[in-house]
Amino acid sequence: MTIDPVLPTPEARDLLGLVRDLAIKEIAPRAAADESAGRFPRDLFFLLGSSGLLGLPYPEEYGGGGQPYEVYLRVVEELAKAWLAVGLGVSVHTLACFPVAAYGTEEQRKELLPKMLGGEWLGAYCLSEPHSGSDAAALRTRAAADEDGYVIDGVKAWITHGGVADFYTLMARTSDEGARGISCFHVPAGVDGLSFGAPERKMGMRSSPTAQVRFDGVRLRREALLGAEGEGFKIAMAALDGGRLGIAACAVGVAQAAFEAASRYAKERRQFGSRIADFQGISFMLADMATQISAARALYLEAARLRDAGRPYGTQAAMAKLFATDMCMKVTTDAVQVFGGYGYVEDFPVERYMREAKVLQIVEGTNQIQRLVIGRAIARS
């Protein structure tokens, strides 16, 4: 059972149809094998780019899709349902493009966006450091200004696409004034002094490389600065408001995949002479899963519609990320339970969904940070 919320336009319906087709034919069939081999599907990102799916929420004049955020998120959900590494990869890439699209000069947009949005370049977003995760403003990577531009020194940690990206959107310190001393930069891959740690050995999402990104005297031109000096923390936070909705959509996609697998299995598996779907113990579990998934989807769509209307939406984005990712953990854990022993082995995908769900409660702000963001908004109101 899938409940499909109404899409805003016939064009958006066609787009989602195309994405579902692509997901079924090109993406889902490879997920299990590539995850287990730890193979990054770079070719799929080229395919998504050439199909116009890597720049959906950005303006058409720079090569984007000109779609509402609501539609973009439904696409991310479908991709994540087929393979989280791809859905999350698209979300991270979209996050990495945001500072250029929203804060770049006209020259920067014209120069950088077509390659970013057309799929030629895949992006990474460099905020966290080994000692600063939740406390993002404590970052230490330095961008020292000189007459030609900036010299970057420092280490970024937990970077999705670290080592495989074509550009790195970097937050670095241009002064010691806390959050106000941080600036945002565009760093092309291949510059001298840029190197990478070995990919982290993770619980899940093994096909999506996560690595340290090291800057050792990396020289950047003055034009690499995005926005004004000192504006980087606000840019980073504004980017994350949108990124957190991407994570919420990914969580709904993974949960939907787990729910569909569990309900299909429950209708096939017979015990005590009946389908296990007809036992209340299982059917109530499936009913809760379906309800929670619909609620999470409604929450991210509500936040996206606020964003599309130009209204503040950061608190709703934090709520959507919090609710959807906790929901995804519960739904995928229950899906394993529905499968019993078969759920715990790699012959079925639900154990992978459960491992994938865990990271969504951590990335782009732990769910404790989301509660902090929501709690502060309540205290301010």
Ligand code: COS
């Ligand atoms: N949009 C725009 N500006 C924002 C903002 C947002 N969503 N959130 C905060 N800001 C601004 C504040 O208005 C403040 O500006 P002023 O100095 O002009 O007042 C500035 O940024 C500092 O904000 P704040 O005082 O709230 O910063 P804190 O150090 O307390 O940090 C949290 C706030 C904890 C919310 C932030 O560090 C955070 O989100 N941490 C998690 C980081 C994260 O998600 N990492 C994931 C890895 S990146 S994929």
